Amino acid sequence: MKPKLLLAIGALLVFAILVSGCTQQGQQNDTTGNTTVSNPPAQEPEETPIAISLTTTPSTAIAGESLAIAWSIESPEKTINHTAVHYGPSSVSNPQVPADYPSASSFQCTQTPCSIPGSFSTSLSIPESGTYYYRAHAIVDGMHYWSSERTITVSAPAQAPAPEPEPEPSVQEFSILADDSGFYIDGSKVSSIQVSSGNSAKINFTVSTSNVYYGGLQIKGCGQDSGSISPGSSKTIEFSPSVACTLTSYWPLSGVVKARLQLELMQA
Structure with a gap:
């Protein structure tokens, strides 16, 4: 009986060892099979910075x-x-x-x-x-x-060049002797005088003491009137002509025309 008992016990031990090995192998397989691999979280695309x-x-x-x-x-x-x-x-x-x-x-x-x-x-x-x-x-x-x-x-904006000043009007002066026959400058009889455009004319009329009716002379024209000028006396008129014009001498008492002096306007 003893040999059989020993044989039975040995068989049980071998069976137990085999069962234990299979169980461990199964546990290892289960453990390996259940291993969780952690993946990184999906990254959202970055926003464009402002x-x-x-x-x-x-x-x-x-x-x-x-x-x-x-x-x-x-x-x-x-x-x-x-x-x-x-x-x-x-x-x-x-x-x-x-x-x-x-x-x-x-x-x-x-x-x-x-x-x-x-x-x-x-x-x-x-x-x-x-x-x-x-x-x-x-x-x-x-x-x-x-x-x-x-x-x-x-x-600053560039300065525009300053406009050139307009020339100052010039005054042209004339000394004229007058009698019943005409007008004279420096002893020479004249029928006209010339004034530049834009200038003033300043004319000093002197009535002669000879060849003049006793009442003297009066000069009119170009918008001017000298009034009566006695023989030997003078009268100055000054104006700025804009057009050509005529100065005429008269006997002041009767208005008789004695002589004419043309004023010519010359363009500058």
Whole structure:
């Protein structure tokens, strides 16, 4: 009985060992099969950062003349209700709100929202010379965004040459002796005198003491009237003729015509 018992016990041990090995192998397989490989989470695409860049940046201008500035706004697809160029005579290193610059171009997108990303442009006129600082600005989702700051030198307009002063009118003077027969200059009888256009004529008439009726003479014409001039007396008339005209001597008491003197107007 003992050998059989020992044999039975041995068989049971072998069976137990075999069962244990299979169980361990199964556990290993189960463990391997249940191993979880952790994958990194899927990354969402990065949003385009919002940025404003000046693209047309004049550095000089003439006071009072129009100048053009352009800029672009990079961003995700959005709409905005404000963008403009803000400027002033002082640099602003870190602007917070539009009022940090005292002046601005016309506001864009206020009536109708604008889509961004996009490009914008404006024209403005700075009335006074000097150095000015400017940035493009936009409000996106309630936040203020600014371009870098640029400078512009505004010069005064070139002075137009001063008009040359008109020449002062000159006065041409004549000393004329008159008698019943005519008019004389330096002893020579004359029938005309010449005056340049724009000049004045100053004529001193002296009535001769000889060859003159006792009542003397009166000179009329060219809008002038000397009145009665007695023999040996003088009378000066001065005027600016605009057209040629005639001076006529009369006997003052009777109005009889005695002589005529033509005034010729010469173009300068």
